[in-house]
Amino acid sequence: MPLIEIVFEHQDFIVINKPPFIAVQNEVEQPGILPQLCAQLGVTKLWLVHRLDKVTSGLLILGKSERAAAEFGQMFAAHLVQKYYLAISSKKPKKKQGTVSGGMKKVRDGLWILNNSQVQRATTQFFSYGISPGLRLFVLKPLTGKTHQIRVTMKSLGSAILGDELYKGDKAERTYLHAFALKFSYQQQNIELVCPPNVGTEFIAATTQAALAKLTTPWDLAWPNYKIPQNVNEQQK
Numbered sequence: 036m037p038l039i040e041i042v043f044e045h046q047d048f049i050v051i052n053k054p055p056f057i058a059v060q061n062e063v064e065q066p067g068i069l070p071q072l073c074a075q076l077g078v079t080k081l082w083l084v085h086r087l088d089k090v091t092s093g094l095l096i097l098g099k100s101e102r103a104a105a106e107f108g109q110m111f112a113a114h115l116v117q118k119y120y121l122a123i124s125s126k127k128p129k130k131k132q133g134t135v136s137g138g139m140k141k142v143r144d145g146l147w148i149l150n151n152s153q154v155q156r157a158t159t160q161f162f163s164y165g166i167s168p169g170l171r172l173f174v175l176k177p178l179t180g181k182t183h184q185i186r187v188t189m190k191s192l193g194s195a196i197l198g199d200e201l202y203k204g205d206k207a208e209r210t211y212l213h214a215f216a217l218k219f220s221y222q223q224q225n226i227e228l229v230c231p232p233n234v235g236t237e238f239i240a241a242t243t244q245a246a247l248a249k250l251t252t253p254w255d256l257a258w259p260n261y262k263i264p265q266n267v268n269e270q271q272k
Contacts, residue, residue, distance in 0.1 A: 047103035055092040055209050094230050100146025117218040120252040122173040123211035124194035132162045135188045139181045147183045149191045157181040160187040166242045209235045215251050
């Protein structure tokens with residue numbers, strides 16, 4: 036098994052570049068990212084402070100202690116960790132940029148939908164860019180952390196993620212969703228991390244790379260102001 040890339044290491048936590056196709060926990064058919072990483076680093080335990088879907092690649096924070104994990108839990112709950120994702124779709128969106136907000140409802144076969152409910156509200160902001168005929172690159176900033184939030188948001192825009200067949204995306208060799216950047220302050224240290232995707236034909240294509248060269252500080256995009264309701268129940272994913 037190839038070594039897992041360590042993007043940033045602190046005495047209290049690490050940030051890795053999670054490969055696609057691997058779950059965070061053990062599965063029947065393959066070990067998860069946690070036991071692999073513990074073996075790689077020679078430690079007995081690491082603590083998840085948020086999650087990525089099995090199909091998603093990119094930046095994942097892992098605490099080195101229960102205390103550090105608890106501190107990150109408080110930071111996520113207070114919306115103090117900015118997260119930015121990349122996605123590619125072969126379907127034209129209803130709008131090219133904006134904010135999508137709705138209630139998350141689980142329906143069947145592991146699927147979620149957005150509705151008008153005030154329960155389990157999920158809010159995501161995004162910009163999109165044409166990268167080649169029939170393909171569009173999305174930069175997404177989830178303001179909440181619900182299960183499948185970005186995948187459901189993209190579906191609601193009419194632009195299911197390329198390769199995300201669960202949400203009716205066109206077939207591809209991977210689901211084109213990547214945790215691209217993180218920005219937060221930990222114990223008065225400002226941390227800004229950007230991790231471009233390195234798996235997927237369309238992610239590494241020259242046209243996509245040219246677009247990403249202009250997105251090296253995604254937090255500097257003109258994100259609209261949006262206040263998260265205080266009663267939003269978070270489940271960091």
